[in-house]
Amino acid sequence: MKKKSVINDTPVCQIRMQAISDTMSILSGKWKFHIIGTLIEGNKLGFMDLLREIDGIGTKMLSKELQDLEMNQLVNRKVMDTKPITVEYSITEYGATLAPVINEIAKWGIEYRKSIFEADGEQ
Amino acid sequence: MKKKSVINDTPVCQIRMQAISDTMSILSGKWKFHIIGTLIEGNKLGFMDLLREIDGIGTKMLSKELQDLEMNQLVNRKVMDTKPITVEYSITEYGATLAPVINEIAKWGIEYRKSIFEADGEQ
DNA sequence: CAGGATCCTTTACGATACTG
């Protein structure tokens, strides 16, 4: 008798697909990778720092994405008690585990540029 | 004299960010990773195969995403001359270079599940 | 079988202005 796919007999490839969905849903959107990448490089950045570092992002998106990331424990948010308050954002230890993912993505993107460049050159 | 950021003096981190953008724009959307992942596993799949393998996708999205991927040389599309025509989709050599990227993403997603599970267990 | 056409809903994203 055929069973429907349930957890305990889910094929390996479906677990992989599930895992990919999980990762991508957490890192969805136009900016999450940028934010995390930026925070992995220079740790402890203020809201304005990020706004400057991440080219093109606006306050609304930045604030929203940071909240998402904080909710998923990927970034820390620390409010400093300065005259006008400031906030320090930093990557969490857990968020730092994304480094290999981001590295692969960046690496591939760089190779991609090269391949485009070569293709253009040959034309 | 200060120059605006042009290719030849772009800081390394901006090149990285650019690269991340490139990769993600090619792999944007809800399905591209799934499609590529599926094609990397089982090579040579028909449209219907993919429709079955990729849980939840519809014909419109599948067709559109496949076109995008084909345009970017990541998948091959081969029309077979059978009675009702059939089409064989497969990953290109170039598309296969995405394997490490996808592996990292899948790996991270699996660890993520574990960490969630543990967190729930401790509650 | 493979997919295009159509219609519709939802989400993402962005600009601007405003507040503690």
Add this chain to the structure above:
DNA sequence: CAGTATCGTAAAGGATCCTG
């Protein structure tokens, strides 16, 4: 400084039906 509120556009995604 660090955001929130509001408004508006555009893109993504989905359901269904249709065709060579």
